[in-house]
Amino acid sequence: MRRAGLAASSVLILLLTVWWTLALVFAGPDPAWFRIGLAAIYALGTLAMLLWLRPFVRVLAVWGVALVALLFWWGTIRPSNDRAWQPDVARLARVDVRGEQLTFHNVRTFDYRTESDYTARYEDRTYDLSALRGVDVFLVYWGSPAIAHTIMSWQFENAPPLAISIETRKRSGQEYSAFKGFFRQYEIIYVVADEHDVVALRTNHRGEQVYLYRLKSTPALARVLLLDYVDTINGLVARPEFYNALVENxxxxxxxxxxHVDPGAPAFDWRLLANGYLDRRLYDRQIVDTHLPFDELRMLSHINAKAKAADRDPAFSQRIRDGLPDPRPKEP
Structure with missing residues (x-):
């Protein structure tokens, strides 16, 4: 029994040591050689203690002291809005709320010629909540079928859709890495944008595969969901937060x-982590149209060809929705 306890404790220490070693490699103090050297000393020191230091209580004591030091250091890594940002995430959106009127500042409307060649443009847009009709979701695939990027887009009567994409806020010269996303390497940003920006960028310039699903949510639910987003968008202006590849993505x-807005929402599902299968979850929950078999719905929802054909058309958002099933009740 005692041996089993020691073995379990050793495995736990090793697993935590792996995590903290990676944290030191990716987030430790510069320069890079110092981070890597510090991580190596920590990892090899832990392994040596487990192999040769006796009694085991001494291992726990020494490793525990190191853990406390690491936790203290980890707490000193703070998110910030004051960095040299890449141009596409240089500005944070903010929202003025006046009754039914929402004025979004710094709505991104970039004009892309290629992924890296573009004219940066931001504008202010005012939306009337009483004209809100629903919300749609885009799933964007760039590699594994198990992983996708999700973009929500609110639909208004007589106004362009309002797309909000939750992304990593990268600094100049920084590349995205899902692995680094666990270790406080990126702040989180809510990119408020025109669909021609965040969608056409992915379909027409990055060559990513994009699927669009119209959701069954009522205007009332779409409204409270948007207002909850607005609270976070404004909160990030004052209190930046880190992106986390597992729990805050x-x-x-x-x-x-x-x-937050619907406590009766369905229980947590593994497809929220393997979010490339999120559309199947939406179908199983009947949140999207279910009159067609799922495979047929998914085929219709693939919008790359329509997005490329629409390209710079002012009716881009309407054209990518042509022929898509809409499960929402028709307006009287």
Whole structure:
């Protein structure tokens, strides 16, 4: 029994040591050689203690002291809005709320010639909540079928859709890495944008595969969900937060918003982590149209060809929705 306890404790120490070693490699103090050297000393020191230091209580004591030091250091890594940002995430959106009127500042409307060649443009847009009709979701695939980027887009009568994409806020010269996303390497940003920006960028310039699903949510639910987003958007201006690839990403953040406004939302599902299968979850929950078999609905929802054909058309948002099933009740 004692041996089993020691073995379990050793495995736990090793697993935590792996995590903290990676944290030192990616987030430790510069220069890079110092981070890597510090991580190596920590990892090899832990392994040496487990192999040769006796009694085991001494291992726990020494490793525990190191853990406290690491936790203290980890707490000193703070998110910030004051960095040299890449141009596409240089400005934070903010929202003025006056009754039914929402004025969004710094709505991104970039004009892309290629992914890296573009004219940066931001504008202010005012939306009337009484004209809100529903919300749609885009799933964007760039590699594994199990992983997608999710973008929510609110639909208004007589106004362009309002797309909000939860992303990593990258600094100049920084590349995205899902692995680094666990270790406080990126702040989180809510990119408020025109669909021609965040969608056409992915379909027409990055060559990513994009699927659009119209959701069954009522205007009332779409409204409280948008207002919950607005609270976070304004909160990030004053209190920046880190992106986390597991618990604070483009999909789990949406889940948090949904649960906040709808406590009766369906229980957590593994497809929220393997979010490439999120559309199947939406279908199983009857949140999207279910009159067609799922495979047929998914085929219709693939919008790359329509997005490329629409390209710079002012009716881009309407054209990518042509022929898509809409489960919402028709307006009287």
């Amino acid at each position: 483009c999909t789990t953040s949406i889940r948090r918003h949904v649960v």
